[in-house]
Amino acid sequence: MRDKPAAGTLPEPANLVTAEEGSNPGLRGRDMLSTLRALALQGLKQPVHSTRHALALGGQLGRVLLGDAPYQHSAQDARFQDPTWRLNPLYRRGLQSYxxxxxxxxxxxxxxxxxxxxxxxxxxxxxxxxxxxxxxNGLINPLALKEMFNTGGLSLIHGLRHLAGDLLHNGGMPSQVSKAAFEVGRNIATTPGAVVFRTELLELIQYKPMSEQQYQQPLLIVPPQINKYYIFDLSPEKSFVQYALKNGLQVFMVSWRNPDIRHRECGLSHYVEALKEALDACRAITGSKAVNLAGACAGGLTIAALQGHLQAKRQLRKVASASYLVSMLDSRVESPAALFVTEQTLEAAKLRSYRNGVLDGRDLAKVFAWMRSNDLVWTYWVNNYLLGRQPPAFDILYWNSDNTRLPAALHGDFLDLFKHNPLIRSGGLEICGTPIDLRKVTVDSFSVAGSNDHITPWDTVYRSTLLLGGNRRFLLSNSGHIQSILNPPGNPKANYLENSKLSSDPRAWYFDAQQQIGSWWPAWLDWIQARSGGQRKTLKTLGNQAHPPMEAAPGTYVHSS
Incomplete structure (x- = not known):
């Protein structure tokens, strides 16, 4: 399933990167041509079958030419909402033929x-x-013709200017957002804080408290490696960070560095080692023996690998709890892109990454845009080029376009995870020299999936939850990949499903689940507060003597491009 945008609106992006996304080798033109050749060959192999359908199509087109309108497009399909498609005889026949x-x-x-x-x-x-x-998608679109008439042809000139700009500066893809409307640190990612720790791969941000009392055990949020961290800190009303701070949690955030060719050999173990150092910095600054972890997408995979490593080193006591947001640990997933994945495509993807030193997030964004081409390509084609309008000024879309890169080694590790699915087996994955067994990770966990998530399907996130030891809680939000995270209280459309009995079959769990009205954030807050120790008077000072504040949030790494 996928999110259905309301008529006349631009859709939500879907590009938070998971292990599945980072492991996707991309859809190669040769694979698509191979499929087209197979279709053509099938037409020759089954001439009777093909002729029957050709005659059926001819009969249907004949009815259309006579004025019949037997087909209805989806009510959610914004492409044909203009009444001209129904009322004008030529347009009606064209749409019906299509x-x-x-x-x-x-x-x-x-x-x-x-x-x-x-x-x-x-x-x-x-x-x-x-x-x-x-x-x-053509200039015959009635919206485009009306706009051209109303603007005296200026819409066509503006559209050509936008097209030229995207060809030069956006890899030929239609821009999804007006980037001039936002600036990190000015009107997004503005929660006060400071960088208190830095390594070659990450900066650790500690946020200023927003409550009179605070819980003893801090929260460390780990975003995915290929998007900037501030999806958790957009506008104040959407800020997961501010929600946690206002409810007494001490909050730290990982801001990953945007790697370049110098980081070619940095793999998953390097990222886990950097995260382990950040975890120890959180403990030292707060004086807490244990830290609550929260990871989104590939960040969830990273915190799972860290916990497996700590368990093998008998140091799991450093983790108080773990929250997984649309995170996939079990890589068994059915998707259109996965159908084109072969041993050859995986190795070719690895070779391209090592040749370049990094996997560029913009290339990955293109792959997943074409997987939802109607929503994420052609909608903006019409808006930007045919109507000559600026793309919207939308903070989520701005974040979505602010891609980073993956080091070649980390991309290779993600490809291997996709290929071998090692986390479903004890010792199937080795991190920092230690075998990983998620069953032995007995930390309490809280997992959230999205019912309309086409990137990390909810049943795959559910199966991932079952790999973990300890007390597990799973919620299914009624939203897509990004809105499963950005789901603050007050959203009148928000609801989620929960069933405390985690059976082995996702369908059985779903059948017996109970619907809860509202955002899942309050349910998570109660859960995390119960695992955050006692409360004390808020400590206003950031950092400590060993980890003094280096610079104000949002730091340096978030600005790298």
Missing amino acids: LAWQKQLTAWIDESDLAADDQARARFIVTLLGDALSPS
């Missing part, structure tokens, strides 16, 4: 002799082609 072609081509694939995986690959490619060939 829908008839899509329907018959899908039926031809579904009823062919292709294997199930080949059919899935074919449907994915046909969907990409169908989105690209939509009549709404």
Whole structure:
């Protein structure tokens, strides 16, 4: 499933990077051409089947030309909301012909002799082609014609200017956000704090308290390595950081460095070692023996690897609890991109990364944009080029476009995780020289998934939760990948499912789950406060003698590009 944008709105991005995303080798043109060749060959192998569907399409097009309108597009499909598509005879026939072609081509694939995986690959490619060939993507789009008339042709000039700018500065992809509207540290990522610790791979930010009393055991938030940390600290009303601070938690944040070719050999063990040092800095600054960890996406994978390493070293007492937000530890996932993954594509992806020294987040963003091309490519094509409008000034979209890179070694480790799925086996993964067994990680855990998450599907996050030892709690939010995290109280549409009995079958869990109205943040807050020790008078000073404040938040690493 995927999030459905309201008519006339630009969709939510979906580009928080997980181990699955970081491990994705990308959709190669040769693989798509291979699928198209297989389709053409299938048409020759089944001439009767193909002829039957061609005749059926001809009959449907004949009905359309006579004025019949047998097909209805989705009510959530914003491309055809303009009444011209229904009321104008030419536009109505054009839309009906397009829908008839899509329907018959899908039926031809579904009823062919292709294997199930080949059919899935074919449907994915046909969907990409169908989105690209939509009549709404051309200058005949009634919205584009109206805008051209209303602006005296200026919309076309503005659109050409936007197209030229994106070809030169955005890799040929339509811009999703007006970047001039935001500045990190000025109107986003503004919560007061200071960098109190720095390594080659991360900065540790400690935030100023916002409550009179604070809990003894701090919270350390670990974002994914390929996006900037401030998804947790956008505007004050969306800030997960400020929500925790106002409710008495001591909050620390990891800000990963944007690596370059010098960090080519930095793999998952290097990141775990850096996180271990940050954990010890949190303990030293707060005087607490244990720290609560929270990781999102690949950050969740990283805190799981850290705990497995600490358990092997008999140091797991340093962790009080672990929260996993849309995090995937079990890499068994069904997605269109996974259908194109072979041994050859995985090795080719590794080779490209090592040749360049890094995997550029912008390249990865392109792959996942094309996986939802109607929402994340063609919507902006129409807005920016056909209507000549500026992309929206939206903080989440700005964060989404602020990509970083992955070191080649870390990208290779993610590819191996995707290929071998080692965390489902005891000792299947080795980190910092120690074997990892998540069953022995007996730390209490709190996991959140999104029911509409197309990047880390909720059932995969659920299976990942089952890999952990200790007391486990799992919630299913009624949202997508990003909104599963940015889900503050007060959202009238927010709700989640919970079932305290974690069965081995996600479907059985879902069937017996109870719906809870509202955000999951308050439920998590009660859970984390119960694992944060007693309360004391708030300590206003940041850092300590060994870890003095170096500079004000948001620090240096977040500004690197």
